[in-house]
Amino acid sequence: MLLSLLLVTSVLLVACSGKDEKSGATESGATIKVAAWNSAADALTEQIEGFNKKYPDIKVEILHSDTGYSKVTPALAAGSGAPDIIQTQARDFQAFLTKFPDQFVDLTDKTKAYHDQFIESSWGAVTQDGKVYAMPWDIGPTALYYRIDLFEKAGIDIASIKTWDDYIEAGKKLKEAIPETTMTGYTNDFNLYEIFLNQLGGSYVKDGKINVNSPESKKALLLQKKMKDEGVAINVKDGNGRITANNNETIATNILPVWYAGTLQHSVDKQAGKWGIAPLPAFEEGGNTQANLGGSVLAVSKQSKHTEAAFKFIEYVLTTDEGQQVMIDYGLFPSYVPFYENETFKENNNYFGMEVYPFFAGLTENIHTMDHGPIMLDATKPINDLIGAVLEGKNVDESMETAAKAISKTTKLEVNK
Structure with a gap:
């Protein structure tokens, strides 16, 4: 009897101590x-x-x-x-x-x-x-941060910037009116490339194959090159350089996600009231204006x-x-x-x-799902090299193929043809 009571007590103690972690x-x-x-x-x-x-x-x-x-x-x-x-x-x-x-x-x-x-x-x-x-x-829904006062000084109406071509033309107008200020800065990494690629509905991997040589990739790269060649984008090196450029009014816009609002507030605090936010320009009028x-x-x-x-x-x-x-x-x-x-x-x-x-x-409703695939831990350097090569004027198709082959060599994935 005593043994039975002890057994029952033990069971109750186990039950009261909490369920099994997997249950x-x-x-x-x-x-x-x-x-x-x-x-x-x-x-x-x-x-x-x-x-x-x-x-x-x-x-x-x-x-x-x-x-x-x-x-x-x-x-x-x-x-x-x-x-x-x-x-x-x-x-x-x-x-x-x-x-x-x-x-x-x-x-x-x-x-x-x-x-x-x-x-x-x-x-x-x-x-x-x-x-x-x-x-x-x-x-990270992405938008166009722009200096309201500098746009007004240059006679630029933000509502008139519907496409990236409009943005580039506005950048030229800004440079004419305020020679010391350029439209934007880029950091020669794949952030801007990824924004454009996602906006276009492109992916790094498609159907299990490397896809950095896609038509969307080419279009994204050529827009980056055009912005540089037309003189509306300067290389500000890194995030700290971008903050300095904003404070010095070297650049008038930032193409970045929601989190950059906090950066401006804390690191460019003296310009409160001077910044506006607008949707991204589209690649063609009426096209997608959202990206992550x-x-x-x-x-x-x-x-x-x-x-x-x-x-x-x-x-x-x-x-x-x-x-x-x-x-x-x-x-x-x-x-x-x-x-x-x-x-x-x-x-x-x-x-x-x-x-x-x-x-x-409101800028999250039409974001395209982007397939990064299993390559991103190995793709950073080849993609940075790809962007750098295109900005330097090298053939975009050949540069994309070089990047795709480099990623393929490391990841063992095939390249889309």
């Missing part, structure tokens, strides 16, 4: 580690207090990683030591799935209820063979011993108003659409004199 438990007492970088890591750190009000028994530690993933990839390759949650750039995640197969938890069932609540194009980066392996985080640049995802490592707790954290930071409130404070524009109805999201921005976030929300 949908909250995993009381779990400690989860999250690898992220820069402002994203800071935003996630600030989320912990609110998360612990809801889940007081789950401890969260933020590990500051880097955009080169040097603190994450060795553990994934070794099969041990990886954090529970890993941030990657959206464009890199397919490469992670290929380079580190069976290292990420299948979240298909857990994310099914949220599918219609996120920007449709954001799911492409996290889906492979119909299964979802990460949650979309932020996105950037964005991240959050994935759960299969090495995690607390996958349920890890998803609870992701769920809190990405699918609640409380979580998204913190994100927007750090300039992370949500791909989670319900937050667009939040009053904070709709607040007027004094620097620009407009409701900035609702404006950018």
Whole structure:
């Protein structure tokens, strides 16, 4: 009798201690580690207090990683030591799935209820063979930031800039009126190329093959070259150089995503009230004016011993108003659409004199899904070399083929013909 009572008591104690981590438990007492970088890591750190009000028994530690993933990839390759949650750039995640197969938890069932609540194009980066392996985080809808006062001085009406050809002509007019100011700056990396490529509906990979030699790629590259050749774009080297150019009025526009609004406010603060924001010009009148640049995802490592707790954290930071409130404070524009109805999201921005976030929300409706494929961890240098070659005047078709072959050699993927 005593033995039976002890056995029953033991069973009850086990049952009360929490469910098995693989069965949908909250995993009381779990400690989860999250690898992220820069402002994203800071935003996630600030989320912990609110998360612990809801889940007081789950401890969260933020590990500051880097955009080169040097603190994450060795553990994934070794099969041990990886954090529970890993941030990657959206464009890199397919490469992670290929380079580190069976290292990420299948979240298909857990994310099914949220599918219609996120920007449709954001799911492409996290889906492979119909299964979802990460949650979309932020996105980068892109626009044209322009100096209202400089445009007025040069007699340029922003409403008249409907196409990129119009933009180039306006740039010439600006240069004539204000010789010390050029229309924009480029940094000779693939940010501008990707904006144009996405706007055109192009992709780095198509049907499983390298596609940087596509008609859309050629059109994007030739626009970059035309902007340089026509004298409406100067090389400002890097992000810091761009800030200096803005402060010195060396450039009058920036072709960048929503997050650059925060950069202008904090680093070009004396120009409050002088900046406007407009949709991108189209490649042809009436054409697409929307594009995305950037964005991240959050994935759960299969090495995690607390996958349920890890998803609870992701769920809190990405699918609640409380979580998204913190994100927007750090300039992370949500791909989670319900937050667009939040009053904070709709607040007027004094620097620009407009409701900035609702404006950018209107630039997410026709963003093309871009297939980055599994190549982006290996494609950075060949693409930068490609852009540099075209800007230097080398044959665009030959340069695209060279880049495609270089990526193919590393990734073993075929090249589209």
